[in-house]
Amino acid sequence: MAFLGFSIVQASRATGIQQTLYRKIVIADTSINKDSLGLDKLAVNDPKQGFKNLFTTAVTGDGLNGARLNPMGVTFIQNYIGRNKKGFMTMKGWAKPYFDMMDEVLSQHGIPKEMKYLAVIESGLKFNAISWAGACGPWAFMPAAAQQYGLSIRRGNDERLDYVKSTHAAARLLTDLYQKYGDWLLVLAAYNGGPGNVDKAIRKSGGSKDFWTLQYNLPVESMNHVKKFIGTHYIFEGEGGITTVTKSEMKDLLVNGGSAALKEDEMNSSFAYNITGRFNSAVILKYTELDRATFDRYNPGFDNKIAIEGKYQLRLPTQKMNLFVAKRYEILDESLQILLKSSNSGTN
Numbered sequence: 592m593a594f595l596g597f598s599i600v601q602a603s604r605a606t607g608i609q610q611t612l613y614r615k616i617v618i619a620d621t622s623i624n625k626d627s628l629g630l631d632k633l634a635v636n637d638p639k640q641g642f643k644n645l646f647t648t649a650v651t652g653d654g655l656n657g658a659r660l661n662p663m664g665v666t667f668i669q670n671y672i673g674r675n676k677k678g679f680m681t682m683k684g685w686a687k688p689y690f691d692m693m694d695e696v697l698s699q700h701g702i703p704k705e706m707k708y709l710a711v712i713e714s715g716l717k718f719n720a721i722s723w724a725g726a727c728g729p730w731a732f733m734p735a736a737a738q739q740y741g742l743s744i745r746r747g748n749d750e751r752l753d754y755v756k757s758t759h760a761a762a763r764l765l766t767d768l769y770q771k772y773g774d775w776l777l778v779l780a781a782y783n784g785g786p787g788n789v790d791k792a793i794r795k796s797g798g799s800k801d802f803w804t805l806q807y808n809l810p811v812e813s814m815n816h817v818k819k820f821i822g823t824h825y826i827f828e829g830e831g832g833i834t835t836v837t838k839s840e841m842k843d844l845l846v847n848g849g850s851a852a853l854k855e856d857e858m859n860s861s862f863a864y865n866i867t868g869r870f871n872s873a874v875i876l877k878y879t880e881l882d883r884a885t886f887d888r889y890n891p892g893f894d895n896k897i898a899i900e901g902k903y904q905l906r907l908p909t910q911k912m913n914l915f916v917a918k919r920y921e922i923l924d925e926s927l928q929i930l931l932k933s934s935n936s937g938t939n
Contacts (some may be wrong), residue, residue: 692780696762698871709782712816713726727751730761770795780816861907869897
């Protein structure tokens, strides 16, 4: 069923996305392979070189860390950071409960947690924010899109203002957009201006799906929206990640970034295990008692890749992997329950 009436901040309407409320779920797994990733042979790079004039401290994010800032966006993003860094650093303190909630909800949907920064540039995390076009709430939903993604709008009860419910709705929308484009920068552009404008920009650019190539064929606000997100990500995370790069740049990160940051002793004391099915990282953490930062370092982009491809080569420290293998069916079952619960909430 095609999108009708979708618009977020922009007045433009989206078309052409197939909404998938019920997805095929495959339950399977295979055997452990000690060094099947082969990442211990990859060179360790320092992709933050050249950007130390922008940031003095890099903090660990939840996706692939150390993504290079594209030269075509440097000037705009530098200026954006200069104007907003102080205010966002203040927000980092008072917004922690909201960010924690969004992290949990986005993870349930297999969306990179860094996408919470979209709500920062949409509304400043204000539940009662209203745009000139009539979009409101922390995720800036227009009425038609809100109702399509399960939010009720009635007198005295506008669920766009509900932080938790609107985050679930935004995650479902982001999932559909990613299924269409497979590129987070294009997802951001479509979230702002609608898929129709992104599709038009692709056509005008000769079929290119590289944001930095087609950006000038987008509405100016949508083009700048993407760069604002990148700047916001850098302010909060200290560096880039999987949501700040194009699809082709992400492939380079997976080869040259990712788990290559692991030390030799960490590679030698860990195991790789091929999994298939909609595993949820939060559930894995619960059963293995592993901290989030360590898990993400061993398994960059886990939730995103498992949501899109349904499979992943999981790597964990040996002791934690033993726990995972012993409890893998319970972990998958609980993960699926979370997935089904979030899907059903969008149909109510």
